[in-house]
Amino acid sequence: AAMSAAIAAVEGSRECAQAIAASQSAPAGGGNGQSSETTSGKEDDKDAPQEGKAEKEEETDEAKSEGSEVVGKPKAPQGDPVDLATKRLVAQRSNNHKVLKRLNTEILSHQQSVKQFLQQNRQLIPDVSSESKVRITALLRDYAREAHTELETVLHCVAAGLAGPKEVLASIRELALLVPFLHPQGLAIPVSVKPRVLKMAALYDLPLTMQVLEAEVFGPAQTALATLPKTASDSGGANSDWRRQVDELRSRTLGELSKSVADHEAMNAEKPHR
Numbered sequence: 001a002a003m004s005a006a007i008a009a010v011e012g013s014r015e016c017a018q019a020i021a022a023s024q025s026a027p028a029g030g031g032n033g034q035s036s037e038t039t040s041g042k043e044d045d046k047d048a049p050q051e052g053k054a055e056k057e058e059e060t061d062e063a064k065s066e067g068s069e070v071v072g073k074p075k076a077p078q079g080d081p082v083d084l085a086t087k088r089l090v091a092q093r094s095n096n097h098k099v100l101k102r103l104n105t106e107i108l109s110h111q112q113s114v115k116q117f118l119q120q121n122r123q124l125i126p127d128v129s130s131e132s133k134v135r136i137t138a139l140l141r142d143y144a145r146e147a148h149t150e151l152e153t154v155l156h157c158v159a160a161g162l163a164g165p166k167e168v169l170a171s172i173r174e175l176a177l178l179v180p181f182l183h184p185q186g187l188a189i190p191v192s193v194k195p196r197v198l199k200m201a202a203l204y205d206l207p208l209t210m211q212v213l214e215a216e217v218f219g220p221a222q223t224a225l226a227t228l229p230k231t232a233s234d235s236g237g238a239n240s241d242w243r244r245q246v247d248e249l250r251s252r253t254l255g256e257l258s259k260s261v262a263d264h265e266a267m268n269a270e271k272p273h274r
Helices: 002-072 081-120 130-159 165-173 194-204 206-226 242-268
Strands: 231-233 239-241
Touching: 130 165, 130 194, 130 206, 165 206, 165 242, 194 206, 194 242, 206 242, 239 242
Parallel strands: none
Antiparallel strands: 231 239
């Protein structure tokens, strides 16, 4: 019994010693872990400022390089927005004018082809009744009176000394009734119906058509200019016979209408009678 008690006491003492050793080793290990973490934290804290400093230096270098590029490149000149818009509008109108001229030339060529076809196939040209001729002549007289009303304003200014020969000639050239015939380049399709009526009336009766134009347009213009000196000086200082220039406008209109009448008569020369 004594031996058993001694053995139990020895084993108990051993277990106590092992427990004490284990309890002493645990704080030491925990302290080492904390110290290692603290050390690594300190090292990280030391590295962090260095990394931030390197990043700031890189950003500074980039800013300097960008600044040097901006300084090196000349700035594009910026004009007045109104002037730029005006230039774009002028360029657009110039392009549109070129396109319209090309289309006008193509249509004139097509119209010439149609005339040649009708000359070869005159039976396709319809007859015109006398009633249609009367209606066209009446329309011409109405349009000529409208042209006279437009011209009359300028003629009154001439009589009052508020306008001169230039304004009279400009007004005649701008009359919708005469624009296609006075234009330097032939117009395939007039914008207004008035010159079409004038052309049709000339085809029916050219002398009567010219009498209407003389009474409503050219005659009043000549009468108004007769109150002025025969030769007047324009802005450039050159002498001009203004009444002669009105005669030239009349002759040009007559020439264009006569040409249309000649083409029409050529197409109807050998037209078969029905």
